Amino acid sequence: MTKHITDCTILNNGVTMPWLGIGTYKAKGKEVQQAVETALEVGYRSIDTASVYGNEEEVGQAIASSGVARNELFVTTKLWNDDQGFDSTLRAFEASQKALGLNVIDLYLIHWPGRDQYKETWRAFERLYSEGSVRAIGVSNFQVHHLRDLIDEGGTVPAVNQVELHPGLIQQELQDFCGEQGIQLEAWSPIMKGKLNQDSTLKGLAQKYGKTPAQIILRWDIQNQIVTIPKSVTPERIRENADIFDFELTPDELRQIDALDADKRTGPHPDQLFWD
Numbered sequence: 001m002t003k004h005i006t007d008c009t010i011l012n013n014g015v016t017m018p019w020l021g022i023g024t025y026k027a028k029g030k031e032v033q034q035a036v037e038t039a040l041e042v043g044y045r046s047i048d049t050a051s052v053y054g055n056e057e058e059v060g061q062a063i064a065s066s067g068v069a070r071n072e073l074f075v076t077t078k079l080w081n082d083d084q085g086f087d088s089t090l091r092a093f094e095a096s097q098k099a100l101g102l103n104v105i106d107l108y109l110i111h112w113p114g115r116d117q118y119k120e121t122w123r124a125f126e127r128l129y130s131e132g133s134v135r136a137i138g139v140s141n142f143q144v145h146h147l148r149d150l151i152d153e154g155g156t157v158p159a160v161n162q163v164e165l166h167p168g169l170i171q172q173e174l175q176d177f178c179g180e181q182g183i184q185l186e187a188w189s190p191i192m193k194g195k196l197n198q199d200s201t202l203k204g205l206a207q208k209y210g211k212t213p214a215q216i217i218l219r220w221d222i223q224n225q226i227v228t229i230p231k232s233v234t235p236e237r238i239r240e241n242a243d244i245f246d247f248e249l250t251p252d253e254l255r256q257i258d259a260l261d262a263d264k265r266t267g268p269h270p271d272q273l274f275w276d
């Protein structure tokens with residue numbers, strides 16, 4: 001049973017990654033800096049950012065001022081779509097390193113697959129990994145067919161796939177495929193931005209355990225071996241989202257939550273987001 005906020009999964013290259021992290025999408029300036037500072041005080045040790053969020057600098061400042069040892073932290077950032085390609089990836093990575101003020105990034109992700117550049121981009125990711133500038137490389141918003149295509153190249157198997165995943169979109173086929181291939185699945189918009197708070201199944205379980213619907217969902221993620229990164233800039237919610245390590249859902253309850261699947265996305269479908 002996952003019992004502590006610093007408990008980790010072991011990625012396919014042996015690197016450990018906390019099951020819980022803080023998301024930072026749409027949080028900027030002082031607001032994101034304070035949110036990350038609060039999260040680190042609460043005990044979070046994993047932070048998810050991306051170059052396109054425009055907040056890597058503030059995230060880096062919060063890390064620097066926290067006093068938490070660098071080797072206790074797990075920092076993820078992502079390559080934005082316009083920067084796909086070999087040389088442009090290396091340049092974009094350097095910009096992220098500089099903005100975050102970190103020489104080594106724990107996890108670097110291709111933010112969206114797009115149409116046909118991700119293989120070339122992946123070669124740059126493999127270069128960064130072999131140089132030791134990143135501890136693990138992965139992808140985001142990859143469907144099974146994108147993963148198959150990349151794996152068929154015979155290179156490094158992505159360590160992580162970060163996708164939209166919540167009880168309204170459980171992506172069972174992708175969960176199964178990632179499980180078989182040793183790719184750690186990570187949920188973005190895990191609490192569906194608070195939209196599931198009124199669901200009666202989740203409310204019933206929340207009542208049973210003295211928790212909130214958001215906490216029930218985050219616990220469901222972890223018991224399903226899914227890394228989760230709820231975003232909040234609100235101190236009480238940052239604490240609430242981390243208070244999920246003192247109860248255990250039953251197998252039947254996990255299935256009840258799975259049954260809420262409605263194939264409902266809040267973000268774009270990865271097969272429809274192109275920029276070229």
Ligand SMILES: NC(=O)c1ccc[n+]([C@@H]2O[C@H](COP(=O)([O-])OP(=O)(O)OC[C@H]3O[C@@H](n4cnc5c(N)ncnc54)[C@H](OP(=O)(O)O)[C@@H]3O)[C@@H](O)[C@H]2O)c1
Nearest residue numbers: 023024025188189190191192193194214230231232233234
């Ligand atoms: N790879 C990708 O393409 C991708 C896409 C989207 C997101 N992400 C990552 O995943 C992270 C999480 O996703 P997300 O930010 O889209 O959605 P989310 O974490 O599901 O929801 C965040 C929203 O829910 C609110 N909230 C937080 N905790 C709550 C709680 N306990 N009860 C009720 N409401 C709560 C937050 O408000 P306050 O902040 O006002 O408290 C915020 O409006 C992002 O921040 C980002 O790091 C990645």
